[in-house]
Amino acid sequence: MIGLPDGVRACLFDLDGVLTSTATLHEIAWKQTFDAFLAGRHDGDTSPFTQHDYNAYVDGRPRADGVRTFLSARGVRLPEGSADDPPDAETVNGVGNRKNEALLKLIDERGVTPYPGSVAYLDAAKAAGLKIAVVTSSANGEHVLAVADLTRYVQARVDGITITERRLRGKPAPDSFLAGARALDVDPGEAAVFEDALSGVQAGRAGGFGYVVGVNRADQAEQLREHGADVVVDDLADLLEDR
Numbered sequence: 164m165i166g167l168p169d170g171v172r173a174c175l176f177d178l179d180g181v182l183t184s185t186a187t188l189h190e191i192a193w194k195q196t197f198d199a200f201l202a203g204r205h206d207g208d209t210s211p212f213t214q215h216d217y218n219a220y221v222d223g224r225p226r227a228d229g230v231r232t233f234l235s236a237r238g239v240r241l242p243e244g245s246a247d248d249p250p251d252a253e254t255v256n257g258v259g260n261r262k263n264e265a266l267l268k269l270i271d272e273r274g275v276t277p278y279p280g281s282v283a284y285l286d287a288a289k290a291a292g293l294k295i296a297v298v299t300s301s302a303n304g305e306h307v308l309a310v311a312d313l314t315r316y317v318q319a320r321v322d323g324i325t326i327t328e329r330r331l332r333g334k335p336a337p338d339s340f341l342a343g344a345r346a347l348d349v350d351p352g353e354a355a356v357f358e359d360a361l362s363g364v365q366a367g368r369a370g371g372f373g374y375v376v377g378v379n380r381a382d383q384a385e386q387l388r389e390h391g392a393d394v395v396v397d398d399l400a401d402l403l404e405d406r
Contacts, residue, residue, distance in 0.1 A: 167374055175344065178308070180222075223334045228333045300323050335361075337366045361383070
């Protein structure tokens with residue numbers, strides 16, 4: 164009834180772009196941050212941050228990884244700094260913290276809206292007795308789930324804070340999804356991964372998960388398949404047979 168193979172006992176959902184529309188806010192915050200940062204540089208490619216840059220270099224990745232990967236593509240290198248660097252620090256972590264400030268401001272201004280189709284799917288998965296976890300690279304996972312009123316569905320959460328504390332590799336490595344499966348006490352082959360980011364579906368495939376669902380929020384259906392999605396849908400409700 165919920166579009167998954169027999170034997171799947173758990174669902175591991177990415178948050179931003181899969182359950183909530185906050186991926187749009189992340190992209191805006193990254194653009195604000197990188198455009199302002201690059202405008203003051205005289206090294207590397209300082210052209211404006213684009214949607215292609217978002218999809219290719221930062222979407223789905225832990226914050227510092229996103230900064231490092233994007234700036235490397237532009238020929239800009241910064242010292243790492245530390246996680247508590249101030250937002251104006253010229254370090255990888257400083258730029259990342261600047262982006263987080265911009266994101267939290269956008270969340271306060273615009274709120275967080277869950278996708279109706281995703282809520283319908285969560286209801287169906289819960290009714291079917293499947294275990295549910297959220298696996299997100301965002302350090303704001305707990306806050307976003309609470310604001311979107313989705314906490315009640317979630318039995319386990321692996322987020323950016325977990326990734327840092329446990330020193331997990333970020334997506335496209337499978338570590339965070341594997342941690343989500345362990346938290347639900349299921350084998351990877353018994354879990355389905357739901358992802359909108361190319362790095363996320365790649366992580367699901369690399370982890371040997373039973374099923375990888377690509378959620379096409381950014382008109383990249385073919386790329387999602389190429390990176391490892393077993394099926395691609397425009398909305399999670401598309402998986403429901405009785406909708």
